[in-house]
Amino acid sequence: xxxxxxxxxxxxxxxxxxxxxxxxxxxxxxxxxxxxxxxxxxxxxxxxxxxxxxxxxxxxxxxxxxxxxxxxxxxxxxxxxxxxxxxxxxxxxxxxxxxxxxxxxxxxxxxxxxxxxxxxxxxxxxxxxxxxxxxxxxxxxxxxxxxxxxxxxxxxxxxxxxxxxxxxxxxxxxxxxxxxxxxxxxxxxxxxxxxxxxxxxxxxxxxxxxxxxxxxxxxxxxxxxxxxxxxxxxxxxxxxxxxxxxxxxxxxxxxxxxxxxxxxxxxx
Ligand code: B12
Numbered sequence: 014x015x016x017x018x019x020x021x022x023x024x025x026x027x028x029x030x031x032x033x034x035x036x037x038x039x040x041x042x043x044x045x046x047x048x049x050x051x052x053x054x055x056x057x058x059x060x061x062x063x064x065x066x067x068x069x070x071x072x073x074x075x076x077x078x079x080x081x082x083x084x085x086x087x088x089x090x091x092x093x094x095x096x097x098x099x100x101x102x103x104x105x106x107x108x109x110x111x112x113x114x115x116x117x118x119x120x121x122x123x124x125x126x127x128x129x130x131x132x133x134x135x136x137x138x139x140x141x142x143x144x145x146x147x148x149x150x151x152x153x154x155x156x157x158x159x160x161x162x163x164x165x166x167x168x169x170x171x172x173x174x175x176x177x178x179x180x181x182x183x184x185x186x187x188x189x190x191x192x193x194x195x196x197x198x199x200x201x202x203x204x205x206x207x208x209x210x211x212x213x214x215x216x217x218x219x220x221x222x223x224x225x226x227x228x229x230x231x232x233x234x235x236x237x238x239x240x241x242x243x244x245x246x247x248x249x250x251x252x253x254x255x256x257x258x259x260x261x262x263x264x265x266x267x268x269x270x271x272x273x274x275x276x277x278x279x280x281x
Contacts, residue, residue, distance in 0.1 A: 018112065033069075033167060066178040068171065074090055083235075099118070118170070127227055155195035163245070165238040165241050190242070200234070222234055239258065
């Protein structure tokens with residue numbers, strides 16, 4: 014196990030402004046922690062044979078930008094974070110390759126357009142499952158990974174490497190408090206509730222909403238991550254109370270006016 018390499022990657026992340034990084038041995042995939050689990054052909058060693066460690070990085074999306082969604086502000090924020098993620102994984106893979114450990118960066122998303130997702134709703138690799146195995150957080154009712162620092166308001170990307178790097182522990186205690194606010198706010202009822210895996214997210218409904226918003230340059234939706242009460246970013250931005258998202262409540266009129274203003278511009 015290469016501890017120096019781990020420090021090297023962590024230092025690189027901190028220089029690149031990447032606040033979250035976790036390490037999972039590739040063989041963690043062989044011991045399903047829950048079902049349904051990642052099918053074999055979606056696992057790192059199947060995609061890049063010889064993978065010993067999956068490194069997952071996470072970059073937050075700004076809560077105030079997200080609150081204006083659907084909006085150009087959140088779209089631009091999302092694009093910026095995506096670009097930083099892909100640049101980050103690329104630089105980390107290069108860092109490892111230069112030290113003699115064959116490594117590849119996996120793109121943060123992996124689909125050509127939302128309409129493709131309506132036919133084929135999955136990507137070739139799931140960063141959510143990787144983030145879980147790398148100890149960055151665990152699944153919420155909203156079907157994404159909740160982290161301690163940013164709740165679900167964080168995006169991930171991964172690197173597969175042949176280097177054996179000391180792992181991080183998986184977070185076992187659930188971070189989701191099952192408040193069901195994400196289920197209630199979803200405009201297309203895509204989130205089924207607690208009975209996972211019997212009830213699965215309605216990916217088609219979610220993708221259709223995304224497609225509609227994209228036509229207006231106002232995707233992604235983001236409602237199910239904005240409303241989540243978990244995450245220290247809520248304190249930073251003085252957004253502890255998720256009741257602020259009831260846009261009929263006059264007590265939060267100042268915020269609502271700001272969001273309505275942003276939503277008017279840059280989109281159809
Ligand atoms: C496709 C996709 C979408 C689609 C479809 C959404 C959906 N609900 O699935 C659209 C475009 C609509 C979308 C929307 C969103 N997404 Co999205 N999306 C992805 C993407 C590209 C691929 C997911 C995937 O295919 N994984 C691979 C498959 C194998 O895994 P899976 O889908 O999780 O399926 C597993 C289980 O659900 C189960 N399963 C699924 N279907 C079935 C069917 C049966 C019959 C069975 C038995 C099992 C089963 O088995 C699978 C293996 O365990 C990932 C990026 C990536 N490559 O990981 C981002 C990603 C998951 N999205 C992300 C985000 C943030 C969002 C949004 C909040 C939008 C936003 N940016 O504001 C919403 C949230 C939607 C939600 N609540 O689920 C983040 C999640 C970050 C996090 N904190 O966890 C990711 C990881 C992107 C990133 N790089 O960070 N997304």
